[in-house]
Amino acid sequence: xxxxxxxxxxxxxxxxxxxxxxxxxxxxxxxxxxxxxxxxxxxxxxxxxxxxxxxxxxxxxxxxxxxxxxxxxxxxxxxxxxxxxxxxxxxxxxxxxxxxxxxxxxxxxxxxxxxxxxxxxxxxxxxxxxxxxxxxxxxxxxxxxxxxxxxxxxxxxxxxxxxxxxxxxxxxxxxxxxxxxxxxxxxxxxxxxxxxxxxxxxxxxxxxxxxxxxxxxxxxxxxxxxxxxxxxxxxxxxxxxxxxxxxxxxxxxxxxxxxxxxxxxxxxxxxxxxxxxxxxxxxxxxxxxxxxxxxxxxxxxxxxxxxxxxxxxxxxxxxxxxxxxxxxxx
Amino acid sequence: xxxxxxxxxxxxxxxxxxxxxxxxxxxxxxxxxxxxxxxxxxxxxxxxxxxxxxxxxxxxxxxxxxxxxxxxxxxxxxxxxxxxxxxxxxxxxxxxxxxxxxxxxxxxxxxxxxxxxxxxxxxxxxxxxxxxxxxxxxxxxxxxxxxxxxxxxxxxxxxxxxxxxxxxxxxxxxxxxxxxxxxxxxxxxxxxxxxxxxxxxxxxxxxxxxxxxxxxxxxxxxxxxxxxxxxxxxxxxxxxxxxxxxxxxxxxxxxxxxxxxxxxxxxxxxxxxxxxxxxxxxxxxxxxxxxxxxxxxxxxxxxxxxxxxxxxxxxxxxxxxxxxxxxxxx
Numbered sequence: 001x002x003x004x005x006x007x008x009x010x011x012x013x014x015x016x017x018x019x020x021x022x023x024x025x026x027x028x029x030x031x032x033x034x035x036x037x038x039x040x041x042x043x044x045x046x047x048x049x050x051x052x053x054x055x056x057x058x059x060x061x062x063x064x065x066x067x068x069x070x071x072x073x074x075x076x077x078x079x080x081x082x083x084x085x086x087x088x089x090x091x092x093x094x095x096x097x098x099x100x101x102x103x104x105x106x107x108x109x110x111x112x113x114x115x116x117x118x119x120x121x122x123x124x125x126x127x128x129x130x131x132x133x134x135x136x137x138x139x140x141x142x143x144x145x146x147x148x149x150x151x152x153x154x155x156x157x158x159x160x161x162x163x164x165x166x167x168x169x170x171x172x173x174x175x176x177x178x179x180x181x182x183x184x185x186x187x188x189x190x191x192x193x194x195x196x197x198x199x200x201x202x203x204x205x206x207x208x209x210x211x212x213x214x215x216x217x218x219x220x221x222x223x224x225x226x227x228x229x230x231x232x233x234x235x236x237x238x239x240x241x242x243x244x245x246x247x248x249x250x251x252x253x254x255x256x257x258x259x260x261x262x263x264x265x266x267x268x269x270x271x272x273x274x275x276x277x278x279x280x281x282x283x284x285x286x287x288x289x290x291x292x293x294x295x296x297x298x299x300x301x302x303x304x305x306x307x308x309x310x311x312x313x314x315x316x317x318x319x320x321x322x323x324x325x326x327x328x329x330x
Numbered sequence: 331x332x333x334x335x336x337x338x339x340x341x342x343x344x345x346x347x348x349x350x351x352x353x354x355x356x357x358x359x360x361x362x363x364x365x366x367x368x369x370x371x372x373x374x375x376x377x378x379x380x381x382x383x384x385x386x387x388x389x390x391x392x393x394x395x396x397x398x399x400x401x402x403x404x405x406x407x408x409x410x411x412x413x414x415x416x417x418x419x420x421x422x423x424x425x426x427x428x429x430x431x432x433x434x435x436x437x438x439x440x441x442x443x444x445x446x447x448x449x450x451x452x453x454x455x456x457x458x459x460x461x462x463x464x465x466x467x468x469x470x471x472x473x474x475x476x477x478x479x480x481x482x483x484x485x486x487x488x489x490x491x492x493x494x495x496x497x498x499x500x501x502x503x504x505x506x507x508x509x510x511x512x513x514x515x516x517x518x519x520x521x522x523x524x525x526x527x528x529x530x531x532x533x534x535x536x537x538x539x540x541x542x543x544x545x546x547x548x549x550x551x552x553x554x555x556x557x558x559x560x561x562x563x564x565x566x567x568x569x570x571x572x573x574x575x576x577x578x579x580x581x582x583x584x585x586x587x588x589x590x591x592x593x594x595x596x597x598x599x600x601x602x603x604x605x606x607x608x609x610x611x612x613x614x615x616x617x618x619x620x621x622x623x624x625x626x627x628x629x630x631x632x633x634x635x636x637x638x639x640x641x642x643x644x645x646x647x648x649x650x651x652x653x654x655x656x657x658x659x660x
Binding site (some may be wrong): 001047 | 457
């Protein structure tokens with residue numbers, strides 16, 4: 001019997017697309033980071049992101065404030081991944097009846113903490129009793145500036161795959177906290193990620209940027225989504241991994257490979273995008289002038305194959321598939 | 331220690347309102363059936379409604395199609411309760427990995443079954459693994475026709491409290507199914523409720539209608555929300571309960587009081603509204619000409635007291651408070 005588990009998250013998304021009937025004013029339906037609708041003179045972006053205790057977060061490791069922050073950051077990041085402007089949050093909160101009210105206040109403090117720098121406000125939601133643990137589902141409404149937005153599809157063969165920030169730190173930060181290592185910069189990356197909202201809007205204005213996603217499932221898997229939507233392949237080389245000194249220290253202490261964290265780590269909420277090769281160096285220079293975060297070429301799109309290659313081989317891991325449990329092997 | 335359970339759902343909504351900072355373009359924040367935002371030339375309505383297996387529905391009693399239908403109906407009903415036009419659904423679905431895909435297809439068939447008569451379409455969502463059972467959270471985006479909408483507040487002293495349809499059937503239908511009684515009309519009311527979308531829009535056009543809610547927690551409790559928001563009281567008399575022959579048969583078989591079902595039943599997704607007393611009879615006549623469903627006066631608003639009275643006494647039950655568990659006594 002075919003089950004939710006055997007289908008997997010992405011198989012399921014393909015399947016439910018059958019149930020989508022289109023409808024007037026729907027410019028983009030399920031399958032990208034946000035749905036896009038035309039509403040009067042505006043182009044609206046809508047996304048939601050759900051997280052459950054013991055699946056997506058662990059109350060023994062994360063504070064209530066961090067749980068709220070991270071849930072809202074993940075949802076807002078989907079708006080950043082279209083180059084959009086987040087505006088309004090709708091928060092569904094489930095909690096056991098025994099949950100202290102002070103925890104709920106802290107959770108909202110976390111949600112506001114990440115939302116308010118973007119002038120994004122909570123406008124409503126639902127609260128339910130959830131006996132098996134906390135549940136947060138955050139819907140974000142936003143706007144496409146001047147009606148413009150970037151999709152997963154649109155990359156060209158030969159485009160460079162570029163990633164913002166320091167991917168890999170989030171996965172390392174979760175382990176660092178769990179194992180009592182003292183790595184505040186890594187923990188911050190995992191528990192207080194900052195969605196790249198301004199960066200996404202900036203990229204949305206550059207016509208040499210052809211496709212955009214955020215890094216929630218790992219750079220390789222998310223860049224693979226651009227490749228798949230664009231009918232291309234994407235090739236990574238380990239040698240291209242920029243050396244992040246914080247992550248290097250962490251990996252040396254553990255005797256692990258930095259590439260595994262950068263390529264497969266996930267939950268970084270950085271942006272990954274496809275940019276025309278001949279304009280890439282100029283774009284990187286302009287980006288570094290505009291923003292105080294790193295940005296690096298990590299791969300290249302090609303029409304000579306499909307899927308993802310790392311050093312010429314299929315990747316070791318496809319990252320995290322929420323239905324299949326732990327990061328699964330290809 | 332103050333907990334989610336001791337605060338209760340409505341205490342919690344009051345509390346989270348502290349976390350709401352307003353924000354440009356937010357016309358109505360948390361506390362009504364929908365949030366209302368100004369977006370370009372449009373006034374948008376946004377609501378969400380979450381339901382969990384074994385809290386809000388029971389997979390041993392309801393089919394997957396019915397679970398999807400009812401979850402979407404409850405969310406769409408919040409748009410009807412503002413007099414709005416539902417347009418787009420965002421569906422968060424959580425399920426154990428062992429859930430058969432055919433059940434998920436059926437759930438979407440239910441969602442589409444109730445949404446498509448209103449030209450409302452699924453535009454996106456999220457899917458997560460939920461080991462302790464099914465979870466559905468449905469966000470609805472809609473529009474206020476001509477920018478007009480009805481709130482809970484606004485009732486005047488002396489207004490009549492009017493309710494559409496046949497409230498009480500839903501609670502009876504759940505019991506009928508559970509106990510194997512043969513009452514298809516009652517079961518349909520519980521498992522395939524039809525939100526009163528056209529009726530809500532019609533009421534929204536009538537200036538003698540001052541306030542509107544949907545009946546999700548029971549007529550007495552929901553009318554109490556209008557009264558509370560309007561700084562009034564609302565008085566019911568048992569004698570005013572219109573005799574619904576289907577519900578009468580059910581209550582006779584069980585030796586129960588029909589008033590209890592009508593007043594406290596809940597999950598009817600009918601509309602309850604406050605209307606100017608001197609224009610009420612005309613409105614009822616026009617409503618009956620426009621729609622093929624019953625409509626009845628069940629109570630009256632007053633500024634001589636606050637809260638709710640049934641036959642001059644505080645009500646026996648305040649309906650269902652999701653955090654406190656079973657319908658709680660005042």
